[in-house]
Amino acid sequence: MACYSLFFSLILLLAAVCYGEEAFVYSRATYYGSPECLGTATGACGFGEYGRTVNNGEVTGVSRLYRNGSGCGACYQVRCKIPTYCSEEGAKVVVTDYGEGDRTDFILSTRGYAKLARPNMAAELLAYGVVDVEYKRVPCRYGNNLLLKVHEHSKYPLYLAIVPLYKGGIYDITAVDVWQEDCKEWRPMRRAYGTVFDTPNPPMGPLNFRIQVATESNVEVKWVQLTSAIPSDWKAGIAYDTAFQLD
Structure with a gap:
């Protein structure tokens, strides 16, 4: 009986670990x-x-x-x-x-x-x-989508800084890239400070981004793509709905 109890306790401990209980x-x-x-x-x-x-x-x-x-x-x-x-x-x-x-x-x-x-x-x-x-x-639970706010210091069309708002789940945003259509490549944005990412001379047209997200211990890291997340005529101080949310 003692062996069965020990086995059952180990199963419960393993389940807790697998489900990420902290x-x-x-x-x-x-x-x-x-x-x-x-x-x-x-x-x-x-x-x-x-x-x-x-x-x-x-x-x-x-x-x-x-x-x-x-x-x-x-x-x-x-x-x-x-x-x-x-x-x-x-x-x-x-x-x-x-x-x-x-x-x-x-x-x-x-x-x-x-x-x-x-x-x-x-x-x-x-x-x-x-x-x-x-x-x-x-996990953060807001009941709405991730927003990308164009920081008030942005200057259309020469300088763009963005701030992710209402980030859900347990992921941290560790990097942001913007799509450069003429070069067909992702251009890394700079973490200016905090969670503000910026770039000089941003691409023209609707802006596509990909964000790198990771768990706090970096056990899981992945990229998420956001298509046309900010319109071509973006304005400083406006937060745009990405129609996406992190789990």
Whole structure:
């Protein structure tokens, strides 16, 4: 009987590994103040106003998880470790910025930090300032397609910078290429900073892109092609629907 129990336990462990269940990682978290307790529009990821309001303002800056900008847009479940004040579910937050604190992995918006608390316990938790937490990567779910926003600094038709918004699933965007029709080749775009990719003298006509996506540990890496994702008469500040979403 003991052998059968051991065998069954091993099967369950193997199933958990195969389905990609991640264990929680221990760390610390703090928060920053901002108007309306939302995120900041000047975050290092380059999201702008989206970075202030996405996910109902439950967002975070991260340190080592920023990974030179490829960690931008990732979603994490964060739970604090004070039983009296902390909820069991914690908060699901979106990475929109880079930040370093007192041995912290997460610097949450005030709204995100308050979400860690049990009902009516947010004020008590906020008084702590820094708390022990556990976290794990979780898929982002938005219910809409991936958007490519033309960054406000773009200058038609001489300079194009794009920012992916509402990236779903658990993939990180690690590279972006644009199709050069006259040369029949993919031209790499530069990661300007955060999740902003740019190129001088972009091709004319509707723009085709391919994006390289990878899991956080780079176990799976693949390319995804986006056809006519941005129109030929693109305008700075406009976000265009790609009609596609990452799983």
